[in-house]
Amino acid sequence: MKNLKSLCLVFILFIGNAGALLAQNYGSNKDSIFFKQLFDESLLKGHSYARLGELCKQIGARLSGSDAAEKGIQWATKMLKSYQFDQVDTQLVMVPSWERGNIEKFQMKSPVFDRMLKNSADRENGIKHISSMAFPNSPNAYYECENYLSTIKKISKYYALPACALGGSIGGKVEAKVIAVNSKTQLDSLGKIGQLKGKIVLLNRPMEESMLNTFNAYGGCVNQRVNGAVWCAPYGALAVLVRSVSNKCDLHPHTGVTHYEDKITKIPIAAVATAVADVIAYLSINDPSFTLQFELDCKILPDRESANVVAETKGNQFPEKIIVFGGHFDSWDQGEGAHDDGAGCMHAFEALRLLKVLGYKPKHTLRCVFWINEENGLRGGTEYARLSKVNNENHIVAIESDRGGFVPRGFGVDSSILPNVLKFQKLLNDYGIGKIEKGGGGADIGPLKTVNNNTAFVSFIPDSQRYFDVHHAETDVFESVNKRELELGAAALAAMIYILDQELN
Numbered sequence: 001m002k003n004l005k006s007l008c009l010v011f012i013l014f015i016g017n018a019g020a021l022l023a024q025n026y027g028s029n030k031d032s033i034f035f036k037q038l039f040d041e042s043l044l045k046g047h048s049y050a051r052l053g054e055l056c057k058q059i060g061a062r063l064s065g066s067d068a069a070e071k072g073i074q075w076a077t078k079m080l081k082s083y084q085f086d087q088v089d090t091q092l093v094m095v096p097s098w099e100r101g102n103i104e105k106f107q108m109k110s111p112v113f114d115r116m117l118k119n120s121a122d123r124e125n126g127i128k129h130i131s132s133m134a135f136p137n138s139p140n141a142y143y144e145c146e147n148y149l150s151t152i153k154k155i156s157k158y159y160a161l162p163a164c165a166l167g168g169s170i171g172g173k174v175e176a177k178v179i180a181v182n183s184k185t186q187l188d189s190l191g192k193i194g195q196l197k198g199k200i201v202l203l204n205r206p207m208e209e210s211m212l213n214t215f216n217a218y219g220g221c222v223n224q225r226v227n228g229a230v231w232c233a234p235y236g237a238l239a240v241l242v243r244s245v246s247n248k249c250d251l252h253p254h255t256g257v258t259h260y261e262d263k264i265t266k267i268p269i270a271a272v273a274t275a276v277a278d279v280i281a282y283l284s285i286n287d288p289s290f291t292l293q294f295e296l297d298c299k300i301l302p303d304r305e306s307a308n309v310v311a312e313t314k315g316n317q318f319p320e321k322i323i324v325f326g327g328h329f330d331s332w333d334q335g336e337g338a339h340d341d342g343a344g345c346m347h348a349f350e351a352l353r354l355l356k357v358l359g360y361k362p363k364h365t366l367r368c369v370f371w372i373n374e375e376n377g378l379r380g381g382t383e384y385a386r387l388s389k390v391n392n393e394n395h396i397v398a399i400e401s402d403r404g405g406f407v408p409r410g411f412g413v414d415s416s417i418l419p420n421v422l423k424f425q426k427l428l429n430d431y432g433i434g435k436i437e438k439g440g441g442g443a444d445i446g447p448l449k450t451v452n453n454n455t456a457f458v459s460f461i462p463d464s465q466r467y468f469d470v471h472h473a474e475t476d477v478f479e480s481v482n483k484r485e486l487e488l489g490a491a492a493l494a495a496m497i498y499i500l501d502q503e504l505n
């Protein structure tokens with residue numbers, strides 16, 4: 001018995017030492033202590049959430065080309081200067097300017113809808129009846145769809161649809177019958193036989209709910225929002241409604257960029273809330289008298305001056321080599337641009353602050369950038385890359401955070417630096433950020449690819465399940481961001497910057 005005890009003790013000591021030896025490789029004591037300090041500082045004394053609150057509540061939406069965006073840039077510059085980084089500056093960028101205008105009217109007339117409401121002795125039952133007919137394949141729609149009851153009530157009361165112009169749409173006024181389609185193939189076959197002529201087309205393809213990565217699902221149907229007007233106008237359509245690209249069934253339309261082509265007639269285009277898209281589709285088939293009034297007074301104004309905002313800590317050993325990281329400062333004009341992409345900007349600012357406040361002396365220059373005009377032009381990212389070429393800058397790594405302020409899961413990493421990152425796999429796993437995917441990038445850092453072949457790209461990957469609930473909608477407000485989740489994201493970004501600064505020469 002005694003011998004067995006000693007044997008166990010020896011075994012335990014052996015295991016303990018082996019663990020210590022292993023830990024001394026990558027994710028060594030030094031690294032794990034620093035990771036702990038980064039996360040502690042962010043979670044206990046973080047600044048990301050408070051600064052995001054100021055940005056959202058004092059400035060709010062920051063559509064590029066708007067006065068609010070300019071006010072925001074002044075706020076950001078002053079805020080970053082207050083932290084005494086080695087350098088804080090702005091880069092002039094000319095940006096497009098588009099205004100939503102004051103009129104957004106989507107009024108429907110439907111005798112079938114009238115009758116459904118009137119014929120029902122019990123109004124609630126009537127509403128349930130409509131929901132079951134509008135969602136024939138989803139018997140539980142009435143319960144699953146948040147706000148569905150109020151949606152139907154709202155439509156029935158005002159017959160006004162929750163919809164909004166897409167960014168870049170022209171203004172216009174039409175009243176016409178609606179035709180709903182679910183795919184480009186269906187659109188083309190109906191268009192070729194003249195079925196779209198003189199109509200308002202509803203592009204109603206939903207996000208693929210079975211896809212675990214919601215960005216892939218978004219990618220699978222966002223083309224109808226971007227190309228809707230160009231697809232429908234050649235077939236004689238008068239206007240386009242697009243089902244909001246969102247996983248959530250609710251009352252909020254989700255805007256986003258749309259585009260026109262020079263040789264194709266421009267027609268107005270708007271997004272409609274997911275909760276009513278199927279109702280419209282239902283009525284378009286079941287009510288021969290169903291029509292929609294559609295009126296927008298959007299304006300395209302001349303380009304105006306704006307700016308990227310840049311803050312940096314100079315490198316100790318290789319000051320000419322830059323690790324750049326950031327998000328986009330502009331947002332859509334709905335909501336407050338909290339997740340998209342106030343969160344990404346605050347991740348980047350906070351990562352720079354965390355490293356500074358912990359006394360970390362980086363080998364390379366660490367540069368945080370708030371890019372302007374990602375949403376409707378990408379002029380900020382493009383100008384940043386152009387200037388980096390003019391100034392002969394050497395970016396060794398570019399990291400983008402533009403997927404919201406949700407729980408961090410990991411990173412997309414270019415294969416050229418993948419081995420360096422994988423050495424830290426265990427430590428990253430300990431913080432729940434060990435999901436390392438091959439291949440990194442992002443919209444704003446993308447243009448750097450054209451000016452420097454040696455830059456390695458990294459994308460910050462938070463959990464994607466709830467991002468498209470609020471993306472580009474009036475619900476993307478400060479309250480939709482969780483404090484801890486934002487702080488974990490900022491620390492995760494700082495940890496990745498630390499790894500790359502340590503590993504690369």
Ligand SMILES: [Zn+2]
Nearest residue numbers: 328340341402
């Ligand atoms: Zn974004």
